Amino acid sequence: MPHGEPKNWGVSSVLITGASRGLGRALALELCRRGVNVALVARNAEDLEATTAEARKLGEARGAKAEAIVADVADLADAPRIAGLAQALIGPLDAVVHNASDLGETPLASLLDGDSERLEQVFRTNVHGPLALTRAVAGNFLLHGRGVVLGISSDAAVEHYPTWGGYAASKAAFDHLLGTLAAELGDGLRVLSVDPGEMDTDMHRAAMPDADPATLADPQAIAIQLAHLLAAPYRVPSGTRLSTRELSALEAA
């Protein structure tokens, strides 16, 4: 419906950033398997093409499209190209998942020791870039009366862990932007943030090389939970920040 309270809708075409590896990759594959069209965005063309080919194969049975767009979300001027290509290739979007993330310098550095220019880059990838991409797609959600803007956050956005300060601040900043966006756009849309918890990904290995993988969540399990959320986003009020526990409760419901 172009206006009024949306009921019983699920997303049909999703743009996912950071889609070649980790959680982004798992989510792209899971959504395609369920028949959702996916535009996959990542910097590394080779990894991205491989994931996209896999997603395309999984989506075949249900007619889902998967298309690769090589891009760096930190390049703000590139947002109209990413949005345009995605919609030329898979059709009108009704969701964007901001999954691409920059951890900053590794090993992680304390705030007093850290590099300021590197921190700017972190904010560009984790805050400015996703906002530019949101600006390029979410006005259309507003006009269509539905759509999901989903940020992948971290518990670092609300806790204070030594050496995580830069990354944590960027995640807190983007959570705050999403909360304000939810207030601006009204309740037809769903602007959400999710803390997926600690997962067994390349990024986690870079941050905490000594962590025992057995204690970490499988990104695929989280991807299934996110796919559940995107299949019925109206169940969660816009502006909600979901914890790992709330996310898994949604899957069970």
Add this chain to the structure above:
Amino acid sequence: MNALLERSVSGHLPELLTQRLPRPNGVGSVIYVNAEGASRLLPEGQLATLLPKATLWVLNDAAVLPAALWVEVEGSGTRIEIRIASLNDESGTFSAIGFGSGNYQVQTEQRGAVQQLPVGAWLRSAASVRFEVVHQTGRLFELRCAGGYRGLLHALYTSGAPIQYAYTARPHQLREVQNSYVGRPWAIEPASAGRHLSASVLSALQAAGQQLAWLTHAAGISSTGDAALDALLPFPERYEIPEATAVAVAAARERGSLVVAVGSSTTRALEAAASPGGALQSGSGLASLRLHADYEPQVVDVLLTGIHEAGSSHRELTRAFASDGALDAAWHLAAAHDLKLHEFGDAMLIRRR
């Protein structure tokens, strides 16, 4: 020369200046022309509350493609600029207008001619995407992209640029010409009336009890530099009207609410899809109708559109909505308030006489 143009040239109408750079979305003035033909300048912010509650606003959500691309003729090294004329399917074959020497600052009519190329000649973009000449008549080409639709998109988004206007102070970027609510990149040139509806204006319209609906229409090229081709504009353009919009239009008519078309491209799609009597057919189609003074709109009651000079094809289509006297009066008012012409300028909201 038509009478209006003659009067304009003879100085009967005052001069208006062109807005030479894109302004942010939502910035600009709007003149309201009411059903009796009287015009007034709307105070800032009044656009959202001017028309009765439950008025239905229909917007064209097409994003602008970077539809202009410099290519090299293989074998000769000659460079030509091609501008997509219509892209109505995803086959990778499309029509384009070719321009020779000169850049965007040169009026299209003054641009160099393009040589006659044999069928089967190849053009190559900077991104090494190749295009085969299927047909050429003067400036008008039919081209086939060797990489299909994906290849064409790749070429446009890596080496293309939005179609530029000779009047702009500098080349404009793709992000500067997008309306705030765009989706699929179907438009060859901006559906520029939509510039006046920023996300905040859309929210204000909703808050004021107005309704929003959308369609997607491939707004086409506005100038070919060739008088014979210009006379054929606008070329047939694809559109898609969702079922929800057809339902919303029917409901608006049923309850006696106004239907506002944001831009001439929205008007063209709505009128193309209307049956006599105004029932709207949802789905996809090709719009080939042209709006003119004697055209009786079937669906659209109110048109939001830019300001263009008398004698222009754009001015001609506004004559379907208002008398020459009313349009002249609006022009005088625009001049008195120093409003600006053309794609990036100010606007008129014209209620049908």
